[in-house]
Amino acid sequence: MTKQPVSDIVARCEALYDDLSFSAAREWKEAEPGRKVIAYMPVYVPRELIHAAGMMPLGIMGGGDNLEVIHGDAYYQSYICRIPRSTIELGVSGRLDFVDGMLFPSICDVIRNLSGMWKMLFPDTYVKYFDVPQTYVDEIGGTFYTGEMRELLHDLEKIAGREITDDDIRASIEVYNENRRAVNELYALRAREPWKAPGSEAYLVLRAGLLLPVEEHTRLVREYVAAASAEDRPIKDNSRVILTGMFCEQPPLNLIKSLELSGCYIVDDDFVLVSRWLLGDVPTDGDPVHNLSQAFLHRSMSTAAKYEPDQEEKGQFLVRAVRDTGAEGVIFASTSFCDPALLDRPILQNVLKRADIPFIAFKYAENSGQMQPIREQAGTFVDSIKLWSAA
Amino acid sequence: MNTRLVKAQPADVLKDASMIKQKEMMAKHYDRLTDAPQTGAKVASTFVPGNLNELIMCFDLVNNLPEVNAIQSGLRRQSGAYIMEAERAGHSEDVCTYVKSDIGMMLKGNIGPNGKELPKPDVLLLSYTGCFTFLKWFELLREQYKCPTIFLQTPYMADGKVTPNMVQYMVKQLKETVIPTLEEVSGVKFDIDRLREYLKKSAQAEDDLVHILATGKNKPSPIDAYFGGIYYIGPIFGAFRGTDDAIDYYRFLREEVEARMAKGLGPVTPDGQMTEEKYRLVVEGPPNYTSFRQFWKMFYDEGATVVASSYTKVGGTYDYGFRHDPDRPLESLAEYCLGVYTNRSLPMRIDMLSDYINEYEADGLLINSIKSCNSFSAGQLLIMREVEKRTGKPAAFIETDLVDPRYFSAANVKNRLESYFQMVEQKRSGKGAAA
Numbered sequence: 001m002t003k004q005p006v007s008d009i010v011a012r013c014e015a016l017y018d019d020l021s022f023s024a025a026r027e028w029k030e031a032e033p034g035r036k037v038i039a040y041m042p043v044y045v046p047r048e049l050i051h052a053a054g055m056m057p058l059g060i061m062g063g064g065d066n067l068e069v070i071h072g073d074a075y076y077q078s079y080i081c082r083i084p085r086s087t088i089e090l091g092v093s094g095r096l097d098f099v100d101g102m103l104f105p106s107i108c109d110v111i112r113n114l115s116g117m118w119k120m121l122f123p124d125t126y127v128k129y130f131d132v133p134q135t136y137v138d139e140i141g142g143t144f145y146t147g148e149m150r151e152l153l154h155d156l157e158k159i160a161g162r163e164i165t166d167d168d169i170r171a172s173i174e175v176y177n178e179n180r181r182a183v184n185e186l187y188a189l190r191a192r193e194p195w196k197a198p199g200s201e202a203y204l205v206l207r208a209g210l211l212l213p214v215e216e217h218t219r220l221v222r223e224y225v226a227a228a229s230a231e232d233r234p235i236k237d238n239s240r241v242i243l244t245g246m247f248c249e250q251p252p253l254n255l256i257k258s259l260e261l262s263g264c265y266i267v268d269d270d271f272v273l274v275s276r277w278l279l280g281d282v283p284t285d286g287d288p289v290h291n292l293s294q295a296f297l298h299r300s301m302s303t304a305a306k307y308e309p310d311q312e313e314k315g316q317f318l319v320r321a322v323r324d325t326g327a328e329g330v331i332f333a334s335t336s337f338c339d340p341a342l343l344d345r346p347i348l349q350n351v352l353k354r355a356d357i358p359f360i361a362f363k364y365a366e367n368s369g370q371m372q373p374i375r376e377q378a379g380t381f382v383d384s385i386k387l388w389s390a391a
Numbered sequence: 392m393n394t395r396l397v398k399a400q401p402a403d404v405l406k407d408a409s410m411i412k413q414k415e416m417m418a419k420h421y422d423r424l425t426d427a428p429q430t431g432a433k434v435a436s437t438f439v440p441g442n443l444n445e446l447i448m449c450f451d452l453v454n455n456l457p458e459v460n461a462i463q464s465g466l467r468r469q470s471g472a473y474i475m476e477a478e479r480a481g482h483s484e485d486v487c488t489y490v491k492s493d494i495g496m497m498l499k500g501n502i503g504p505n506g507k508e509l510p511k512p513d514v515l516l517l518s519y520t521g522c523f524t525f526l527k528w529f530e531l532l533r534e535q536y537k538c539p540t541i542f543l544q545t546p547y548m549a550d551g552k553v554t555p556n557m558v559q560y561m562v563k564q565l566k567e568t569v570i571p572t573l574e575e576v577s578g579v580k581f582d583i584d585r586l587r588e589y590l591k592k593s594a595q596a597e598d599d600l601v602h603i604l605a606t607g608k609n610k611p612s613p614i615d616a617y618f619g620g621i622y623y624i625g626p627i628f629g630a631f632r633g634t635d636d637a638i639d640y641y642r643f644l645r646e647e648v649e650a651r652m653a654k655g656l657g658p659v660t661p662d663g664q665m666t667e668e669k670y671r672l673v674v675e676g677p678p679n680y681t682s683f684r685q686f687w688k689m690f691y692d693e694g695a696t697v698v699a700s701s702y703t704k705v706g707g708t709y710d711y712g713f714r715h716d717p718d719r720p721l722e723s724l725a726e727y728c729l730g731v732y733t734n735r736s737l738p739m740r741i742d743m744l745s746d747y748i749n750e751y752e753a754d755g756l757l758i759n760s761i762k763s764c765n766s767f768s769a770g771q772l773l774i775m776r777e778v779e780k781r782t783g784k785p786a787a788f789i790e791t792d793l794v795d796p797r798y799f800s801a802a803n804v805k806n807r808l809e810s811y812f813q814m815v816e817q818k819r820s821g822k823g824a825a826a
Binding site for chain 1: 480481482483485486487490519522523524526527528530531533534537540542544546547549550554556557559560563564567568736737738739740741760762765766768769770771772773777790
């Protein structure tokens, strides 16, 4: 394997991030007749099932800050977040015309309703609202979830025109296990030596995983980790922070760069959660659908879109993340009008107060352009950590 | 810009007998709730869509509905202060004002509409039906009340159908989680025959409600199915479904409405009998409660009657045939939750609204888009265009909020309504077609 410099890898990821025509996915589809692309929105879908059908999962996280929304705004009132309007813009402008199906995971009422809108607007595309359990008992939520996954598999078989066997799914689980391992290595490097793998670069590497075939992305992540580890970069007097609340509408790249410029080392975050949703490997023996269900129920991330049945456990994922990464504070960065993140925030902040962990909060949109207030707020936060936390 | 309003004095407001009866029922219920510490009754907080009142009654629990409390605070002009209290406590200005009104009310002593303190719930029955915010709302309440919280997930009817997987999931939750926890909290053993009895009573009242709402098809309509409809749905969407009180109320209401219909009369408004029905509307979305009377007046002053509305279906789509079924008690509760309006897909909502316009021979669709409620509001602009396209009837869009007075701009709403009525007139005279 030829070693690529970090800058080349990052430049490639940034080109993918900027490409609102989804050329890489188009090229993959055109490379062989009969190939299909199934798109999905945040937060999580079992991409293994799409992969097992021989299709490419394509992550759609809205249009970001480079997309001019012309038509999308006509579908939404001013008090609705930006991701659905930019996603509609991607659709009506033909940028997703090569997509054979679109999955809308259960995350909030806006994305839920967008699934119905997509059905109306694109009647020739396969559209599925992908419901997930909010109860985590095997015989209850687990049974429901395996039922939902089998229904999805059935639909995918129809689109693919072939049966999807358990062995197909097991093989895909292994491919995604490998991807999860690579992404975890990236997060471990950043938590250990954040000056070597800045948040803005890690974000781009992660975003690339939405747009490339998974095998290619795994290689890319590993190349980045190797190149970034070997790179000699100066250590700055930054504070180590965790970003939370960005699980759906993704932040503009400039926002992450601005936080770094204001003195933050981002040592953990909830960007592009689909990449890390399942914690650890999913077993590849036995019933693969059951295994995916078990992983979802018992070994998956915590986020505002998910119900926490245990009051004592509520918000503890953040406390643990702070301890595990040696973070000195938490930044709540929530999308404007995001009900799940904004309703969850006061509860999580109370948990952090009790754990004596400093935090700040601000809102953003995927097309936020004015970074000065955020930079000032984050800079003051970092200063206060430096001044007061060591005392 | 907010307009300062003159508060309606009770003596100014005309109500028909059913409205007075309904008010008495609600007052009685609030007394039951606030007397709970003295009577020893235990309280279950839950939500209107997916409200399992029959099941709650099986455990002798008293039903407390935070949404209804927020509505009461809105009608009494208290919600604005409660919302600001919640925002001062760290809640975002962007989120649902029902939640903030409830949290603010709690922070200010939890005083109910009868002026007495509402009791802390013994259990939170989180019936997660048709609204994501419910989930967060009860996580917030659980943090404060530290009481057992039961989760009941209703899968979303995204593909326009109820699948066996959905029903089985819900029945399993009822059998294995909901009922055992309610037994534990209440100390009352579950008796399925008692549930059957309540369900039988529910179906009886539901028959009458369907009949009452269908009278909107008459010309003139003897009811206003939005503003008046809110009074009509109160008992059955709240704490009375499955009771004899509900049966009596809906029988009484049916007779009252039929009598009005027989005389060719329109609805009774707070300012008296409507004399002329100039416009027949279908309305989508909840109303504004902080200026409820003023909002209604903007309609009846123009001779506009709402003949059908989607809001009166958030607690059940009985007009589409659903009835609680004592022979299939748990399945029936599951199907009830699955079918409520906000759990229906956008295409299903478009079908319903288009059907209403045709069946009720309405002049058009009016959408009251609520800032607080993404479950209703996200997608309404597409709904408007699609219903207009299908029915050929004009549609209009206004924006207010449920209980946040900062988002009710009377002048804007009135302007839009007046423009809309002009549009209807043009359409009638054929000018719209030429344009």
